[in-house]
Amino acid sequence: MGIILDDLEQPIGTLSGGQxxxxAIARAVYFGARVLILDxxxxxxxxxxxxxxxxxxxAARDRGLGVIFITHNPHHAYMVGDHxxxxxxxxxxxxxxRDQITLEELTNHMAGGAELAALKHELSQVRGVDTEALPEEQDLTAPVAATGEGKS
Structure with a gap:
């Protein structure tokens, strides 16, 4: 997969977090994993x-592996996600x-969705708080899973 390490004999515990x-991803690919679950x-x-x-x-996704990518970072999710x-x-x-939602919509949903929009009025009462960038509730509608979909 093209991972570059200074010393191939270097113990894993001495590598940086990113390395x-x-x-770990390369090891899963090498040993034939079909799905990666990354929390x-x-x-x-x-x-x-x-x-x-x-x-x-x-790269793992492009090799055909299924990837479940759990994150609080919408930018990271949007970079590698299909759904x-x-x-x-x-x-x-x-x-x-991905073709049903923009990064901005995904970010709004992850940041609180309708709850965030409902706070807009209350936040507008606080001096110095700019609420212009906050979404309106009607801007937060997006497709939801069909009954039973994604529940297993």
């Missing part, structure tokens, strides 16, 4: 390391393919 994530793989990484990990996630699901308190709030 360890990349090695916050970029959470503790800097911008550069996150970019490297996202590159390897995309997005947003869960809130165990309920599917959003289920949309």
């Amino acid at each position: 360890r994530q990349c090695v 916050e793989p970029t959470a503790a990484l800097g911008v550069k390391q996150s970019g490297v990990v996202l590159k390897y996630v995309a 997005f699901s947003v869960l809130r308190l165990g309920t599917m709030e959003l289920s949309a393919s």
Whole structure:
């Protein structure tokens, strides 16, 4: 997969967080995994390391692996995702393919969706708070999963 390490004999524990994530992805690909489940793989990484990990996630996806990418970062999700699901308190709030939703809409749903829009009035009463960038509730409508879809 093109992972570059200074020393191939270097113990995994001495690698950076980003290098360890990349090695884990490459190991899964090498041993024939068909699906990668990645829970916050970029959470503790800097911008550069996150970019490297996202590159390897995309490479694994392009090789035909299924990737379940769990993240709180909509920008990272949008970079590697084909389909997005947003869960809130165990309920599917959003289920949309990449061509059905923009990064801005995904970000709004992940940031609180309708709850965020409902706060717009209250926030407008606070001096110094700019509410212009906050979405209106009608702007937050997006496709939701059909009954029974995505519940297993």
